[in-house]
Amino acid sequence: MSSKLVRKSVESRKRKNLARPGKKPGFHAVYGVLFLLVLFAVFFLHIGSPDRDYSVTEKRALEALPTLSFNSLRDGSFMEDAEEYSAEQFPGRDLLMRLRTGFSYVLGMRESNGVYRGRSGQLAERFDEPDPELFEKTAAAVKNFAARHPSSQTSFLLAPTVGAVAPELLPKDAVNADENAYIDHFFDSIRGAAAPIDVRSAFLKAKASGTALYYRTDHHWTTDGAYAAYLEASSVMNFPARSFSRAVVSDDFRGSLAAKSGFYAGAADSIAVYTDTDESLKLLLKNEETGETRASLYYGSALDSADPYELFFGGNYPMLTIESTADSDRTLLVIKDSYANSFLPFLAGSYRKITVIDPRYYSRTVDNLFVLENYDDILFLYNAGTLAKDSSLYKVLE
Template identity: 30%
Template structure:
């Protein structure tokens, strides 16, 4: 290679970097990435103290990474290039044909055992039955779809540990496995679909000795064919066909109350405004909130159930509202009052701790059950 050619390449590369810098400066900063469904880093405020301790330079680096021109397009191009090179794991997400499946890492620091022990102590504080249900993820139910040699933690270890707590358990694993050939999980998201939630609802009802729901009683309503979920965002794999979202349960006769700010306010079984944004799964009950209650006016004398839950129950709760007069949902990430007091004050008949396996392994808030 001649010196002239080397200088040309160097100049071209510098021009490219300089152009990107100018482009970055001219473009307005984005507050949020709809593709990644998260808030983006803004330009940090300078101070000599932050410069000395290194936090300023780290924040600037994160800022440039988040505000990089065409960031979403570059991320997708990177994933596509890696796929062509034979890669199957992208930021903790397996590419399995036309489906994305989240890798489940091994639990660390005894968190699984801690969380099980917290739940075991709950019956000492309440005077109603306490049930434990762990929802296996797609990495367990659809493990035959994983690439050859894929490393994902065996979730049956958690399911077996749950059975050894002595608490009555809800067997989600069996019905989901029996229906594994059906679309029970989204292809671009970690949640179960409405169909998967239906099978989960019947598993819960049967564990409580109640009549299961009849699938023929429901007419699925397709409300979106453009859902790209969390796995789409984190993997950078943006070329799969979007998922479809369905609503099954009619809203007639159901009243939803939400406590997003600590005060009761009217809620919705399905908040269709989310269908206009990236986080379409949050259209179920309106997404994350400390407390939500669904009341069925057609069952005024029915039982009341409390779900200590994660986001999987957003799609599950509408089905349960067909068999209970009230379905109470508590999210321990935001709800900080003693659960035992809530059970007593609201005449709850049964408590079900329902978590997806992957969330259960990392959750740090179940300790709130010991209050």
């Protein structure tokens, strides 16, 4: 296509080109028009596709279309929100994320969004150097809390994550702060006030015998890992270990780390459930937040949902109580993160009543619970990755 000075007006130029029969538009002309058409197609696809409130794979709320106002324009927050909105509601976002991590992986990148993709497809969250100030606050809060409740026996199960137990599964030379040193340091700091439940040597033994202690696509321990920890806890907390039967309930579980990182390669995980062999044991789970009660700790319907890990207790809630027909008059207070969700079913048959507090969602003071009743045992259960970054625990213990 010949180019003319614009002064001669676009119309006349068009007529001239049309008047020349057989003159085909050049490659770049076609290219340019097609390029713009592609951009427009994406534009309309974005506008036309319905907005999602929640990302199923990433497990988080997504940005909604921002509202226009004088203030949001002046301080630029409208523009920032609009940029975020355009990215989070982008058509095919999940696929694009996988494309990006896949492309980068092929080029040698073993890390995405703070998640390592290690050997044999193991995903692991990076363990960053813990904040010393937060460490002191948390350790002191736990110690003081235990000292305030001398009639209860306090234990702390600080679970290692996969990087501490199986560092050989991380990418070669991956940079991780020393999680084992962190766990040692924490146990040393609370010793005397709370009994440490250190599962690491048990885990190393179980690992050597071929037990998969951690999911490959999720940051949690497997139910088998939780069971190994349960055996260790029973000896520290002085209750007899009960017997269970194991069954696999799902074998296509893709967990939080796959979602967070976009690393999808490799096989899915399976989820196992342990059932107490004492069939006469009856349970009553009460969600103190929603008021819902039920006779099981499991939400089977969650297996088909976006987050199959919600199989255990239906997710994380501020406060739960588990009452059982267990042949025991002991009560237990558990202060925990989500590692406890697959662990607590083991305890249900050993306690008359278990109260479960998740400080990340609990906004009151735990001490107030002792006004109503006393607990024979107190168990803190956290994984090192969460505790090292958690600023909610010391707050609810104040």
